Amino acid sequence: MANPAKAKGTAWESTWTAYIREHHNPEAHRNVQMGSKDIGDVSGYYLHAAELKAEKSITLSDYIAQANREAVHAGQPFGCAVVKRRMKGVADGYVVRDVATDVRLMNRFRDAEELLREYKFDVWFEHDEHHREAA
Structure with a gap:
């Protein structure tokens, strides 16, 4: 992948999805991006549209607004941002609403x-x- 930031985001989505499959829902999966009607990065986190972020600078307000929009598109009652914690594993990340x-x-x-x-x-x-x- 030519874009290192995109590769980092993709790796975070894949790692988090594997964690959710093991600990929450074996049917969880990464979603295909749908542009303005995006439904979140991962489906299968019960009742949520999950927007995953792995960025150096964290902007929670933007993440939450995006997650809430995507929850509406996905038909889910709740949106959340799943934010990677730098230098830590998946279990140390943050789920934010x-x-x-x-x-x-x-x-x-x-x-x-x-x-x-x-x-x-x-x-x-x-x-x-x-x-x-x-x-």
């Missing part, structure tokens, strides 16, 4: 957990225990 998006996401989680706890307490309890251990 604006506060409004994060509050909507947390409300959805809260409501889903309340429903599960109310209707299937034993299943909720096991779910809660499992995820507390993972932290």
Whole structure:
């Protein structure tokens, strides 16, 4: 690849996609770029359009605006920027949303957990225990 910046971005997308396949969704995949109707760099990050960035200068406001636009194009409720942390591995990168998006996401989680706890307490309890251990 002649453009080193593009090669760096492509490598980050590939590495992050492999990580997501292993730890989250084996069906995750990189998307074909679609210009003004882009749907994010990677599909398969649950409920999100993921815009991946591996740049020396980080401009979160631009990344979030792009991710939110792409979430609309992708038909996903949430957009996020996945930003590579310099000199670190994938697990040390950052997933970034604006506060409004994060509050909507947390409300959805809260409501889903309340429903599960109310209707299937034993299943909720096991779910809660499992995820507390993972932290």
